[in-house]
Amino acid sequence: MSDRLNLNASWYAVADGYRPVEDYYHTTSDQNGIISTQGGWPSESYVEFSKGKRLLLGWGTVDPQLSGYNFSGDSGTVFPNGYIQDFSTNVSADSSGDLTRGCFMLNNIGDVSQVNSSWAADATLPGFDYPTSASANIVPLLNLTTNTTNCGTSPYLNVTLLNSTAHENYRPYQNYSYATIWSWAPNEPRDYSPSDASSESLFRCATTNIDLSGRWVVADCSQYYYAACRANGQPYNWSITNYPISYSYANQACPDNYAFAAPRTALENSYLSQAMRESRREYDGHGACWVDFNDLDTSGCWVTGGPNATCPYNQSSSQADYLKRRVILVPTVAAIIVLIITALTIFVKAAGNRKTRKRNRKRADNGITYEGIPS
Structure with a gap:
C-alpha cells in the first residue's frame, strides 16, 4: 500500500509494459509533483515482473481468540480484513441461474469504473438452490457462475457440491472452475497442426x-x-x-x-x-x-x-539458461584446473624420481648395473 503514496517512485518507475493501466484509478498530484492514488491497484505484470511477488495476502474472518492480536504490526505485509475482498450483498438470481440484480453492466459506460470494485465477489445467495445433494442439478449453478463472472463479480464457492468433496469427485468442481473462464472458448487456444x-x-x-x-x-x-x-x-x-x-x-x-x-x-x-x-x-x-x-x-x-x-518470459528464460550454463561451466572449469594441476604434479614427481634413479645406478666389475650398493 505504500507504493500508492508515491507513484513516481513505484508504479511509474518501471517499464511502460509493467505499469498499471491508468484507466482504473484516479490520481492526485501535490505541489512537488508527487503523484499518488487512494484506490488504485497494481497490475499483475508490475507485481510479478517488477516486484517479483506472487501472492497478495489479507486477513479473513478473525476468531474471537485472536481479538487481542496486534494486527497493525503486519500491516506492511498483510492487508486488513475486507480490504481485498468485497462481497456483493445486492446480488440475486432466479432458479435457472440468471441474475435479476447486481450486474455491473450499466447503460452509462462512464459510470461503470466508479461502481465496479476490483475485489467484488458474490457471497452465498439467499434463496438460491445450491446443488448440495447427490441427485441435485448443477446446471443452474454453472449458469449463475458464468453470469456473475460476465457481470464483473467473482464467483465464490462455499458449499459442498453433489454431497462429495473434490477428493471424492472432482468433476463438479472442475465444471465450476470452467464456468468462471470468460476468455478462451473450450479447447482453445488450439494447437493447429496442418500439413503445410x-x-x-x-x-x-x-x-x-x-x-x-x-x-x-x-x-x-x-x-x-x-x-x-x-x-x-x-x-x-x-x-x-x-x-x-x-x-x-x-x-x-x-x-x-x-x-x-x-x-x-x-x-x-x-x-x-x-x-x-x-x-x-x-x-x-x-x-x-x-x-x-x-x-x-x-x-x-x-x-x-x-x-x-x-x-515477456523470453528474457527470464534467457537469464535462467545463462544461470544454468554458469552452474555447469564453473564446476567444469574448476575440475579441468584441478586435473591440470594434478597432472603437472605427477609429471614433476616422475621427472624427479627419474633423476634420482639415475644417480643411484652403479656399474659393477662384472658389467651388470645395480640400483644402489651391490651386495
Missing part, C-alpha cells in the same frame, strides 16, 4: 466470437475480420471497425481516439460482446472479430501490443 507448416504459423491470433458468447478462438492472422477497438481511457467503451482487415493492420482501421485492444476483464469482454451485437456488422456467419492477442513472437506465449509484441 507455413499455414500453421498463421494460426497465431485471437478472435472473439459473438456466436460463442464472446469467447475467444484462434484464427489465421492473414484472414480478414472486423477488429475490436477500445476508447482511450474508457475500458468499457468499445467500437467495431467499419470494414474487415487482417490482424497486422487492425489498429489502422480503428476510429480516432480508439485503439486496437483486447479485453482485460470479464466485464470488458461483456461490453465488447454488446458492442458487437449493437454494431450490426455482417460477420458472414463466422461471428469473429479480432482482439489484440497473439503468440507470433513465441508459440504458446500470448501477448497484447500488436504483431510486433514480444514474449
